[in-house]
Amino acid sequence: MTPLKRAEAVKQRAVQLGFDTVGITDLRPTPHRSELRAWLRSGMAGTMRYLHRQEGRRAEPATVLPGAHRAIALTRSYFNSEGNQPGGSGRVAKYARGRDYHESLRKPLQELSDYVEFLGGGDTVARFYVDAGPVPERELAQRAGLGWIGKNTMLISPTRGSFSFLATILTNLDVPIDEPFETDRCGSCTRCLDACPTDAFPRERVLDSQRCISYLTIEYRGDVTAELQELMGNWIFGCDVCQDVCPWNTKFASVANDHVLQLDPSRAFVDLAMLITTSDAEFLDRYAWTPIERPGAVGMRRNAKIAVENLRREAKWQTFQTQ
Ligand code: B12
Ligand code: SF4
Ligand code: SF4
Structure with a gap:
């Protein structure tokens, strides 16, 4: 099989396994090393120390899996x-x-990796990553032609928008690479920057995690400052504002009926009084094997209390309590 035929076979298999878009790139060092370094040095990674430890490997992705020289970049929509x-x-x-998408995507990614190794034969290796490991997933996806990095720092597909997980397979399979996605389709739009409730973008394509609701509700374990608490509204796990306002999502995002991800829109809202009074055992019963397990019962109770205070301030809590 020629390298081109091999690449076509991998892409076809990826689509059969439920991925929406797939592209291939090489593992040259990032041209954005100085941006990554500046971001880390300025403290914008907050308490996510692992990002500091991974700096070298993110900047030189060829060092992540010795011998690998290709990244197969994949997207999978989670829009609901x-x-x-x-x-x-x-x-x-x-x-x-x-x-938990790390778990649910494991099977299709393992199948695709096995297929890559089968196609190459001999000493071909393929290892997959999804949101874990020192892989610069957005940048590799942009270099593999899947979309551009928006002003909100998201990888945006011109046909699907940005509500997608990214995954990467690193391999030594001999396949040609795709053209990078070079155009910036944000143009003069600044909707995401203007809409961010906590003003977490000091400038376009730079996100200060320490102000981001996603970081504060999921990754950060301490007490949130009073200033930020007030701006968090009733988000208790993650935040979608800078994606919800993006015209590429309002135009192109379509509901993902993905039996692998098992998305359940009824999980969009959680009763705050219930969450605050829930026991650790009940919490695990409800959230084990979902992303919400990460901050744990203690973190989610903290988040729920902040949300209650904000609803109270907006006079929405009392109204609810007296209904
Ligand atoms: C740390 C992290 C976070 C942090 C920091 C986010 C950030 N913007 O840096 C926090 C906790 C805040 C976070 C939040 C979210 N995250 Co997150 N996160 C990550 C993680 C683990 C690392 C990202 C990272 O290295 N950040 C450091 C910055 C400097 O790197 P970067 O964003 O990758 O940027 C690179 C390029 O932009 C490039 N670059 C810099 N300047 C320029 C300029 C141009 C023109 C170009 C082309 C490139 C470029 O250099 C950078 C280094 O390579 C990745 C998984 C991974 N392994 O990559 C997921 C990941 C980025 N997160 C993801 C998601 C879904 C989210 C949330 C939407 C979750 C939510 N709903 O709450 C939010 C979105 C917030 C936002 N607007 O980014 C997805 C993004 C999917 C996509 N379509 O882009 C990823 C890829 C996980 C996955 N596998 O699906 N996240
Ligand atoms: S996820 Fe929310 S808080 Fe974080 S940058 Fe986007 S809009 Fe701002
Ligand atoms: S809202 Fe506008 S500026 Fe922000 S990512 Fe989308 S197109 Fe780009």
Whole structure:
């Protein structure tokens, strides 16, 4: 089989396994090393120390898997839309309304990796990554032609928008690479930057995690400052604002009926009173094997209390309580 035929076979198999878009790129060092370094040095990674430890490997992805020289970049939509928000509830970001995607995507990614190794034969290796490991997933996807990096830092597909998981397979399979996605289709739009509730973008394509609701509700373990608490609204796990306002999503995002991800839009809203009083055991019962397990019962109770305070301030909590 020629390298070109091999690449076509991999892409066809990826689509059969439920991935929406797939492209191939090489593992040259990133041309954005200085941006990555500046971002880390300025403290914008907050308490995510692992990002500092991974700096070298992210900047030189060829060092992640010795011998590998190709990245197969994949996207898989998780878009789903919720109904009306019930009173007294907190919001959960769209990507977190299903099974833990690290787990649910393991099987199709393992199958695709096995197929890559089968196609190459001999000493071909293929290892997959999804949101874990020192792989610069957005940048590799952009270089593989899947979309551009928007001003909100998301990888945006021109046909699907940005509500997609990214996954990467690193391999030494001999396949040709695709053209990178060079155009910036954001143009003069600044909707995401203007809409961010906490003003987390010091400038376009730079996100200060320490102000981002996604970081504060999922990754950060301490006390949130009073200033930020007030700006968090009723988000209790993640945040979708800078994607919800993006015209590429309002135009192109379509509901993902993905039996692997098992997205359940009814998980968009969580009763805050219930969450605050839930026991650790009940919490695990409900959220084990979902992304919400990450901050744990303690983190989610903290988030719920912040949301209640904000609803109270907006006079929405009392209204609900007296209904
Ligand atoms: C740390 C992290 C976070 C942090 C920091 C986010 C950030 N913007 O850096 C926090 C906790 C805040 C976060 C939030 C979210 N995250 Co997150 N996160 C990651 C993680 C683990 C690492 C990202 C990272 O290295 N950040 C550091 C910055 C400097 O790197 P970068 O964003 O990758 O940017 C690179 C390029 O932009 C390039 N670059 C820099 N300047 C320029 C300029 C141009 C013109 C170009 C072309 C490139 C370029 O250089 C950078 C380094 O390579 C990745 C998984 C992974 N392994 O990559 C997921 C990931 C980025 N997250 C993801 C998701 C879904 C989210 C949320 C939507 C979840 C939610 N709903 O709450 C939010 C979105 C917030 C946002 N607007 O980014 C997805 C994004 C999918 C996509 N379509 O882009 C990823 C890829 C996970 C996955 N496998 O699906 N996340
Ligand atoms: S996820 Fe929310 S808080 Fe974070 S940058 Fe986007 S809009 Fe701002
Ligand atoms: S909202 Fe506008 S500026 Fe932001 S990512 Fe989308 S197109 Fe780009």
